[in-house]
Amino acid sequence: xxxxxxxxxxxxxxxxxxxxxxxxxxxxxxxxxxxxxxxxxxxxxxxxxxxxxxxxxxxxxxxxxxxxxxxxxxxxxxxxxxxxxxxxxxxxxxxxxxxxxxxxxxxxxxxxxxxxxxxxxxxxxxxxxxxxxxxxxxxxxxxxxxxxxxxxxxxxxxxxxxxxxxxxxxxxxxxxxxxxxxxxx
Numbered sequence: 446x447x448x449x450x451x452x453x454x455x456x457x458x459x460x461x462x463x464x465x466x467x468x469x470x471x472x473x474x475x476x477x478x479x480x481x482x483x484x485x486x487x488x489x490x491x492x493x494x495x496x497x498x499x500x501x502x503x504x505x506x507x508x509x510x511x512x513x514x515x516x517x518x519x520x521x522x523x524x525x526x527x528x529x530x531x532x533x534x535x536x537x538x539x540x541x542x543x544x545x546x547x548x549x550x551x552x553x554x555x556x557x558x559x560x561x562x563x564x565x566x567x568x569x570x571x572x573x574x575x576x577x578x579x580x581x582x583x584x585x586x587x588x589x590x591x592x593x594x595x596x597x598x599x600x601x602x603x604x605x606x607x608x609x610x611x612x613x614x615x616x617x618x619x620x621x622x623x624x625x626x627x628x629x630x
Contacts, residue, residue, distance in 0.1 A: 488537040488629065490546065491565040493577075497557035499526045502550055504535040506543035512616055514547050524551075530562055542568075542629050545622065548584065550603055550613040559603045559613065571628035577601040583624065584615035 490504050503521050505514035522533040537543065546566075550559050561577035575583065576599035581592070589611040593602040603613040617625075 486569065487539045488541060488543060488566070488568045490535045490548075491563075491567070492533050492535075492548075493530050493562040493564075494524065494533065494550075495528065495530055495560040495562070496524045496551065497526055497528070497559075498553055498555055500524050500551040500553040500556050500559075502533060502535075502548070503552075504537075505547040505549065506537060506541065507545045508541065508543060510544045512545050512547070514545075543625060545617050546625065547617065548615050550615075552612060554610045556610075557605050561601050561603070562599065566624065566628060568628045571630075573624045573628050580615075583618055583621040585618050587611075587613060587615055 492502065494502075501521050501523050503519050505519045507513060507518060520535040520537060522535050524531055524533055548564075550561070561580055563574065563576055564580065565572060565574040578594045578596050578599045578601055580601045581594075586592075589606075590613040591604040591606070593604060594600075595602070
């Protein structure tokens, strides 16, 4: 009887051990089956904006630590005219690591007020993101374009000049250059 009891205990212990091992393996299999977040293999800039008129925005970049921007190093993105927010992504070629970037908010002379809600830079899984209301902390003010900052909504509005059209373009401030270096290390 003593041997039967030992055998039963041994079998019970083996069954319990297998069930614990099985539970642990189930958790591991589920984690492996979960889709992984896509890591972009290039430098990209995302903007969430509202534009009342269809337009094209541009990101100019340099790789030589200067702000000598040219059309050969520009990425363009089209936007539709709509009263709600839209997302536009500018993907630089894989081999490009910019040292400076300039953002141009449109080329349409009839463009109305443009609202920036958010901007984000990404590089191989490293990101920097900021709300629109902080835009002028990272880019130099353009005296030709008036802006309104709404801290509550977290936005910046680039106002159309009713007398003369000025392209709203912005050169990077030192803080933006530091953020670029941080995410591209």
